[in-house]
Amino acid sequence: MTTRTIIRGGRLLTMAEGEAGAVVSEGTLVLAGDRIEYIGPGDVEARPEDEIVDGRGKLYMPGLVNTHGHAAMSLLRGLKDDVNLQVWLQEYMWPTEAKYTAADVRAGTELSIVEMLKSGTTTFMDMYDHMDQVAEAVEASGMRACLNRGVIGLCPEEVQRAKLEEAIRFARAWNGAADGRITTTMAPHAPYTCPPEYIAKFVEAAHELDLPIHTHMSETAREVEENAAAYGVRPVEHLRRLGVFSRPCLVAHGVHLTDEEIDILASHGVGVSHNPGSNLKLASGVARVPALRKAGVRVSLGTDSAASNNNLDIFREIRLAALIHKGVSGDPTAVPAAEALRMGTVEGARSLWLNDVGTLEAGMKADVIAVDVTGPHYQPEADLVSHLVYAGSGADVSDVWVNGKQLVRGRVCLTLDEERVYAEANAALRRLRG
Template identity: 45%
Template sequence: MSAQIATQILIPRWIIPVLPRQTVYTDHALVIKNERIIALTPKADALAAYPQAQLIHLPDHALMPGLINLHAHSAMTLLRGFADDLPLMRWLQEHIWPAEGAHVSDEFVFDGTRLAIAEMIAGGTTCCNDMYFHHSAVARAALDTHFRMTVGCSILEFPTPYASNADDYIGKALKSRDEFLGENLIQFTLAPHAPYTVSNHTFERIITLADQLDLGIHCHIHETADEIASSLKEFGVRPLERLAALGLLDSPLVAAHMVHTTDAEIALLAKKGMHIAHNPASNLKLASGLARVHDQLKAGINVGIGTDGAASNNKLDMWAELRLAALLAKGQSGNPEAIPAWQALEMATLNGALALGLQDQIGSLEVGKQADLCAVDLSASGTQPCYDPVSHLVYAVDRTQVSDVWIAGRHVYRQHEHQSLNLAEIHSITRHWQAKIQTV
């Protein structure tokens, strides 16, 4: 059971709740009791109703939902900058997979995930949809730092030091999931790596298990043109058509990337209620292509935003991603009205929550929801003057302007200082890993 937290009244200059859409409140306060938001009301009413509450004044700040990173490989922060400027398959086969084979362990994943969480919290991210190995280590790192994590349990056909085959990956995934049942901040998904690393039989088993255990599925799909060409050669169809025939699109599925989509595929994704995790920086860095995000959103597909791993980005900066998502959509579509600022902010918050099945808990500032929030100081020269705080949050803000973060009501980042982790210790451990990895 979570420890009791004093009732807090947060008094910012602006409150941006995300829902109702395109709404900005001034002269309002947000009240938190324990894990939840209990009031969003005019400031005078909040002060009168809760006279004993702790007051937190945020005079130049926009208060908004915490950002939701819809696709990441958190532990790969320890491989940040290890291999750059390469196409996806060379990057994986010649550098990342060999390095992982030599170093990835329970300790590596725990330490790398804590480093990722330190970076994400300081940038206003309060929830991450992860995909990696050593699933229990990911969950422990999140609980250790009081961070909300969806733990994606990677599943492949080939052996790694973590598991020998698909059955072994699945068995370890289910064991880890059972270990953390009932934890408020933790949920699990099955994460088949990609169509080119997972067989039809394994996909069918994952679909059955997801249905039986009410689990989501998280998978890289249509990331590169080569992936599609290889599928056409091996299976005679594009990956999405193959997965649709297997029934994967009838499951709660977060498809990471979806860079290459035809009109027919966009219509199918919309019909099936699919969720897409758009990763603009990683797609650009690996030259994977430009996703048709504006068309996907227009079709009614729920599109959230992710950073991908720090080894291919090279940072877990959701502010950079949402700005890039908005700008790329305008350039790719030729429409300056594509993804306006309010919609980009929605993609980075509520859309991510919807994709994870957490829309009733997080993603907007509504009474009854978990108090996952961040405060952004707009007093800096780069965000002055401020005619529209939503515009600044998307087009002008730097992540260093995040001053305060709450997760499930706990003030985990206060006036630019971490409260739930020891940053010096994490950095010291990171230097240990760097020395170990670069000597191989």
Template identity: 60%
Template sequence: MNDEQPVVKGHMVVTNDVITYIGEAEPPQHLLEQNVEHINGAKQAFMPGLVNTHGHTPMTLLRGFSDDQNLQVWLSEKMWPMEAKYTAEDTKNGAALAQVEMLLSGTTTFVDMYDRMELVAEITEYSGMRGMLTRGVIGLCSEEEQKQKLQNAISFARDWNGKADGRISTMLAPHAPYTCPPAYIEQFVQAARDYNLPLHTHMSESIAEVEQNVKDYGARPVEHLDRLGFFSCPTLLAHAVHLTDEEIALLAARDVAISHNPISNLKLASGVARLPQLLKAGMRVSLGTDGPASNNNLDLFEEIRFAALLHKGVSYDPTVIPASEALKLGTIYGARSLWKDEQIGSLEAGKKADFIALNIDQAHFYPMTDIVSHLVYSASGKDVLHVWIDGKQLVRNRECLLLDEEKIKFEAEASFKRMISQ
């Protein structure tokens, strides 16, 4: 399927890492060389790889460790103390586990914000995934430590941007307005300008966060960040749950991208983002799982379905997010939110060969009425059979070809047991 109209039955040709033909008619003969590999896609649905625009992959190690808490308690009393125990090996093990999970559920591109991001990048380079990576920085520390963290974030972004044959790109990421003082955020803005990098941050995730921002700085987070020049750079915001009409208009005017994380926001009782209004304003909006400790999985098919269902429920309007729009949120809209829609996000000639195949010869896909409806309302990541990124097959018959799933699961379990015993 492409951005506008799905090809129900047809052919696709991939040459090296690029799609060179897609259509219902037989492909041109000059594209069909004798040594080409032919794949029979009968009873499978081929679609663009999914794009997860916000997450913290090493937090797979904390999946199920603390549930049913409000955001600030969950962070300050549960997550941060456990994360302080992370070693480099733990970070690596958690990130590897996440990449196995994402690949097996059809995600081909992901955004990651965390510490020790060079380790995540090394795994990404090896796994074949496409990642937009950023060293997340919490600025509640001394000026000397702030300086060190900022330099570390810049060094990572400069060293890894464009690496892994272009599959890795980078951003700068002050964690949030409530964890980074204004002057520190301004330093990130200046660095983003200096090195021509996008910015990523959490914003307006909870009512308490918004109220605290007003108390501390005399402005809601949108106005606060705008005053600091944050939106003068290409910006991806995570969550943006609590926005006024005026804030949506300002963010749209600044061409800010938003990662909508419906399941994490529901689990933490943070609220429901105003997705229909964001789309109506013409904004770049996409889907993210958030970290696996607040979701608790990385199956983007679930986010796609929730995006369609949740907003129907809260608006009392069954037409508000149709299936086709929900599917775009997880594919082409995700690519647009990462400024990569000319490369990925849809199956079109000239784009990168990032695509997945689902087994639709299963009871929950019958009868074969509307494939887009089935992909949104019936499918899950467990239906993914095969995955290709840059034209290279990384998953075959639900088996990762480059990552050792059994070894990674064993090492992740060992990391958690070590941390919990301390």
């Protein structure tokens, strides 16, 4: 008989459809195996083997979903700030990343996983190299992830071929692994780093493997201008012609889009991972999120890497998403608090093609976080959704479950040795700087 976790007396925020993300009630939450068995009012009779959790003072909600990032780049946090994207990439990031070993990728990924788990993220999308190391770290940590071998195609044809073969091998090997917690996609890095014929090969592979595609797109004005100069069209039309949107697709950033381009994304069901913190820090601009949402484009939230953000707290992205579009548009209703919270939970899950993650409902995966709402910034208890979005942070997260297994208890990570992770990350940075 499956041992259950019965959480009594907590506030419950389901994020279920039709509730607008704004219904908070007290009740009981029961986790059985990897699923939610019951959520609702009243109590459930416990069996002797069940674990009983006192939920008083906590708000239980779906785990946060980070739909774009590069976990191993946490080693480069603070390496170079306050420059634009091209300078940041070409003069600082890429030269340092060229020194990375597989062990460095593992160290940086584990550091990011600890940071994400302790701030309430239970699922993340990751695009990088040495992806077997990333997948092994995810498997060991108990986290959920959508992973892809991101490929830059600015290299000789034989190197391109080897990278593509590696991406295909990784996607095949890890899709559905770790008790289904790992899924995979194909990921040409961006239209400005991959020649058109090379992107077409990724599209072909995605069709053969029946996998989605993830890529960077229209992050900066310069990128858009150079794409138009090189290929005669802007990135959206460029990728459409190459067949990228013939697969389920999630693009990162989508900052510089016209009305026509937004309509193209909507008509092809392409999702956009909105990365407000990274886009602001690199002065890339502010994505047209209200226009995207009005057109029916699914918008989720990502942190990008800890090198460009410089943190992985999705609560901060939720707050930014709710605030910056008000300021840019002059419309205080542009992105309401509840909708920003949906972008960081259920919309993120759906953007990663996960249909049983993102809400707290019976039968859904037991990916749950507990937020301590006893602090002064949650008082008085006027509207806990408002408090979460405008006053809360990842530092308020006390407990985390993924697939029904508790990964964080009392702000302590249970599956990774935090002291070891921090020591290995600092050792890796010293070597990379040496």
